[in-house]
Amino acid sequence: MIKKYYLLSPGPTPVPETVLSAAAEPIIHHRTPEFSKIFMEVTEGLKYVFQTKEDVYILAASGTGAMETAVINTLSPGDTVITINGGKFGERWGNICRAYGLDTREIVITWGDDFTPEQLEEEIKKTPGVKAVFTTLSETSTGAIFDIKGFGEVVAATEAILVVDGISGLGATPCYMDEWKIDVLVTGSQKSFMIPPGLAYIAFSPKAWKMVESSKLPKFYFDIKKYRKNLEKQTTPWTPAVSLIIQQKKALDIIKNLGLENLLKHHQVLGDATRAGVKALGLELLAKRPGNILTAVKTPAGVDGNKLVKTMQGKYMAYISNAQDPHKGEFFRIAHLGYMGGFDIITALSALEMTLLDLGYDKFQPGASVAAAEKVLREGWQ
Numbered sequence: 001m002i003k004k005y006y007l008l009s010p011g012p013t014p015v016p017e018t019v020l021s022a023a024a025e026p027i028i029h030h031r032t033p034e035f036s037k038i039f040m041e042v043t044e045g046l047k048y049v050f051q052t053k054e055d056v057y058i059l060a061a062s063g064t065g066a067m068e069t070a071v072i073n074t075l076s077p078g079d080t081v082i083t084i085n086g087g088k089f090g091e092r093w094g095n096i097c098r099a100y101g102l103d104t105r106e107i108v109i110t111w112g113d114d115f116t117p118e119q120l121e122e123e124i125k126k127t128p129g130v131k132a133v134f135t136t137l138s139e140t141s142t143g144a145i146f147d148i149k150g151f152g153e154v155v156a157a158t159e160a161i162l163v164v165d166g167i168s169g170l171g172a173t174p175c176y177m178d179e180w181k182i183d184v185l186v187t188g189s190q191k192s193f194m195i196p197p198g199l200a201y202i203a204f205s206p207k208a209w210k211m212v213e214s215s216k217l218p219k220f221y222f223d224i225k226k227y228r229k230n231l232e233k234q235t236t237p238w239t240p241a242v243s244l245i246i247q248q249k250k251a252l253d254i255i256k257n258l259g260l261e262n263l264l265k266h267h268q269v270l271g272d273a274t275r276a277g278v279k280a281l282g283l284e285l286l287a288k289r290p291g292n293i294l295t296a297v298k299t300p301a302g303v304d305g306n307k308l309v310k311t312m313q314g315k316y317m318a319y320i321s322n323a324q325d326p327h328k329g330e331f332f333r334i335a336h337l338g339y340m341g342g343f344d345i346i347t348a349l350s351a352l353e354m355t356l357l358d359l360g361y362d363k364f365q366p367g368a369s370v371a372a373a374e375k376v377l378r379e380g381w382q
């Protein structure tokens with residue numbers, strides 16, 4: 001059979017054809033009015049997705065670069081911070097903060113569990129002088145989302161800033177930077193922004209800018225004040241990733257035409273359909289508070305989870321993701337993020353059923369997941 005490749009991972013995600021072909025256009029020089037116009041349109045489009053009045057800065061980096069930018073621009077050596085570690089990416093906040101010598105109070109949560117604003121309030125009370133709270137909108141390693149709006153209320157009542165990793169979540173699950181009192185929001189291009197990997201975006205609230213003014217951690221390439229100064233001249237401090245920014249302009253046009261709320265509804269329908277499908281197979285979700293970005297599904301008893309992922313990817317070319325270390329094989333992740341349509345969910349569920357049958361797991365009616373997902377998709381199709 002011709003093996004067609006189906007990208008069902010939570011990043012990178014599929015990219016629309018019109019956006020892909022934009023990368024083939026001749027390179028224009030970045031210190032020109034022509035490029036500045038596109039650059040400023042992208043900046044405006046990003047402000048719309050971030051739902052902020054503040055400027056959004058474009059970095060030539062993957063999402064982790066924006067995470068590091070958030071840390072080094074707001075804090076000083078020895079500052080006390082709280083990091084919420086509910087999986088691989090929450091853990092990364094702790095790793096970055098420790099790398100810069102910050103006094104890091106890491107709250108470790110069992111993968112897939114929730115952590116409430118009330119619990120955060122308690123932790124802040126126990127941590128005098130805390131300067132920043134680092135958390136994750138959508139924990140991509142587990143499929144769980146946190147109550148960022150609630151965290152915003154709690155942190156706004158203190159001297160600390162709330163720093164949110166929206167790398168997989170922004171554009172796929174509700175997140176309104178200004179309204180939710182988020183002080184630093186970071187994200188990456190290869191998720192709901194529908195372009196290839198390579199760009200990261202970051203914005204700071206007025207409260208966070210005050211901390212930028214007094215921050216003493218070392219910085220150079222990611223010194224946000226350099227970006228602020230250059231944005232006034234409608235440009236970047238260093239050579240920007242010209243083609244990616246042009247691609248982002250095209251993808252933001254798609255997002256703006258659809259509208260942010262419709263984009264969020266779209267992810268809701270895909271998330272609901274995926275959850276209905278896996279539940280129809282008698283399978284369990286990992287996350288107590290699942291988001292519409294990806295669905296993490298526990299490997300059923302008697303099935304080798306690593307083999308499941310290998311079969312999905314190798315035989316059916318359906319590129320779902322395995323769980324990450326130290327939980328490899330215990331669950332798997334089906335993404336519904338970025339340029340995905342309803343029928344991508346049908347593909348994922350059908351490949352999952354065929355894989356389970358290949359591995360000798362037959363405790364379900366063939367077609368059950370597809371039928372359950374179709375029902376949700378038909379009702380929710382906009």
Ligand SMILES: Cc1ncc(COP(=O)(O)O)c(C=O)c1O
Pocket residue numbers: 010011062063064065089136138139140165166167168169188
């Ligand atoms: C929630 C979250 N945070 C951070 C990252 C790291 O981003 P990158 O791999 O683009 O550096 C990812 C990537 O998957 C992510 O999903």
